[in-house]
Amino acid sequence: MKGIVIREFFGLMKGIKSILIILFITGISVLSARYMSSSSLFAEEASNPETTALAGLSFVLILFGALFVFTLSHDAVNRDIELQRIRLLITKTSRTSVIAGKFVAIWLFWAAVTMISFVIVSAITRTFVIHELLYLWVYLAFLASLCVLLSTLVTHRTYSVILSVLAGIAMPIIGLWSAFSQSSPVAAARYVLPYYPMAEQPVLLLVTAVEAGLALAAAVMLFRRKEL
Amino acid sequence: MxxxxxxxxxxxxxxxxxxxxxxxxxxxxxxxxxxxxxxxxxxxxxxxxxxxxxxxxxxxxxxxxxxxxxxxxxxxxxxxxxxxxxxxxxxxxxxxxxxxxxxxxxxxxxxxxxxxxxxxxxxxxxxxxxxxxxxxxxxxxxxxxxxxxxxxxxxxxxxxxxxxxxxxxxxxxxxxxxxxxxxxxxxxxxxxxxxxxxxxxxxxxxxxxxxxxTIAELREAHNNRFKVKVKYRSGDKSRETIWLERIRQVADDVKRSEPFLELVVDSEEDIPWIVDNAVEQQVKIFGLEIEQPSLENIFLEQAQR
Incomplete structure (x- = not known):
């Protein structure tokens, strides 16, 4: 598994994409933190610097996290199937290790990206709110597991990229709609998607963590049955 | 093991x-x-x-x-x-x-x-x-x-x-x-x-x-016979006929088109016997090609079934 994690992690890290993502997330986080601390609109929140410090980072990832994670890693598994490299992996290690390695690498990449942003924002705002970062990591684990499941389920990359964009746009819309609406037809989705826990009820992130585990288990089961 | x-x-x-x-x-x-x-x-x-x-x-x-x-x-x-x-x-x-x-x-x-x-x-x-x-x-x-x-x-x-x-x-x-x-x-x-x-x-x-x-076992199972091609010349037709009659006692598929003679024998031992008889009947041997069934023969026969 170690080799797969290293290969996948550095595959995501190298190149201009990761630098742009880090710059984008950090930039928005810093700007929004500064804006919230100075704007009268957020006077209440501004009285608590711990709230404003990572609000920007959470905000960016809640809105764009699914889109970023899905579009960047939608082909984590099916790329190796399509390019006929998967047989070289599954003849050396278990299929579970392949899926677990892909998941860990995607999650580690996003954990590293958020960590970098967190350190920069914390340095600027002079606050250190570790639990916010942990919430983000649970949320990102959920997205990474869905991404691996999608990539295992959809064999062709052309289809997985379309689905990843659609899911990346639809998920936050449905998630936030359900989180802030009591009577909407999608209200029940607040207990399935991680947006309500992220915005209102962090304790429900335990459910999100369980869901991530289930999605990963489903990906492993699917991959084990796949004829490669 | x-x-x-x-x-x-x-x-x-x-x-x-x-x-x-x-x-x-x-x-x-x-x-x-x-x-x-x-x-x-x-x-x-x-x-x-x-x-x-x-x-x-x-x-x-x-x-x-x-x-x-x-x-x-x-x-x-x-x-x-x-x-x-x-x-x-x-x-x-x-x-x-x-x-x-x-x-x-x-x-x-x-x-x-x-x-x-x-x-x-x-x-x-x-x-x-x-x-x-x-x-x-x-x-x-x-x-x-x-x-x-x-x-x-x-x-x-x-x-x-x-x-x-x-x-x-x-x-x-x-x-x-x-x-x-x-x-x-x-x-x-x-x-x-x-x-x-x-x-x-x-x-x-x-x-x-x-x-x-093994290759030997497959050959055995394939009917392990030897194909022999002889290049010869004989000055005396009657002696040549005697030689050919003797050959037919041990060989199958004897085909003659001078200066070549093609035949199939069961045993490798039959080959020197054929040469000895040629010498005896004053038939001159100029060349001898022996062919055993190769894996290719075995494979092709299998594939043609």
């Missing part, structure tokens, strides 16, 4: 049975050749044996371990799958390191270099696989299959796409593996190569093993 035991192995795709209840076993240190025409089921079999495809039915035991525990012995086996591809952005050496890590084997660069040199990629180990020819990718495939000195190696068409010199190098490498006690299961279309390297051979036809044994 058996390195691999296969019993009643079957693979069905939808309703089509591609591999039909095949059974065989490999002894430790043996080189086993698996032959068959395209679509005979060779790659499907090797894919089942290496955990790429799940069998529909039957049992497999690899290095004394039941198939359902195959993950526990993947470090002890090496596989060159068919149609495998590589990471274009990684060098040959980076591939070797990566595959060592995936296999969970400690990375020793010197031994990985040795493997790359053994397959003829010594000078190209720092080149990216994206720049490799098909033959070079095949060599990389063989090198990666040998990472960690596996006890059992599966090679699917190891010398296809290789030039003659490289193919000979790989042939020698397979020979040296066997001499070190490594068991090799290989498929190939190169019958001459299989005949030279393999201790035993199985011929697969339409998903079934039609022939299985």
């Amino acid at each position: 058996e390195a691999l035991t296969v019993h009643q192995l079957t693979k069905t795709f939808k309703s089509k049975e591609v591999v039909k209840q095949i059974s065989f076993s490999l002894k430790t240190g043996e080189v086993f050749g698996f032959l068959g025409r395209n679509g005979a089921g060779k790659s499907t079999t090797i894919n089942m044996l290496t955990g790429i495809l799940p069998p529909t039915s039957g049992t497999i035991e690899i290095l004394g371990t039941p198939y359902h525990q195959i993950n526990s012995i993947k470090r002890r086996i090496g596989v060159l799958p068919d149609n495998s591809n590589y990471y274009n952005d990684m060098t040959a050496m980076q591939h070797m390191i990566f595959f060592s890590q995936v296999k969970g084997i400690p990375v020793r660069k010197d031994s990985l270099s040795e493997l790359l040199e053994a397959v003829g990629l010594g000078e190209d180990m720092d080149r990216k696989a994206g720049q490799f020819s098909l033959g070079m990718k095949k060599k990389l495939g063989i090198a990666q299959a040998l990472i960690g000195s596996p006890e059992l190696v599966f090679l699917d068409e190891p010398t296809s796409t290789l030039d003659i010199e490289s193919a000979l190098q790989i042939r020698d490498l397979i020979g040296s593996l066997a001499s070190k006690g490594t068991t090799v299961f290989m498929t190939s279309h190169n019958l001459d190569e299989v005949e030279r390297i393999c201790d035993r051979i199985a011929i697969l036809h339409q998903g079934r093993i039609e022939k299985l044994g």
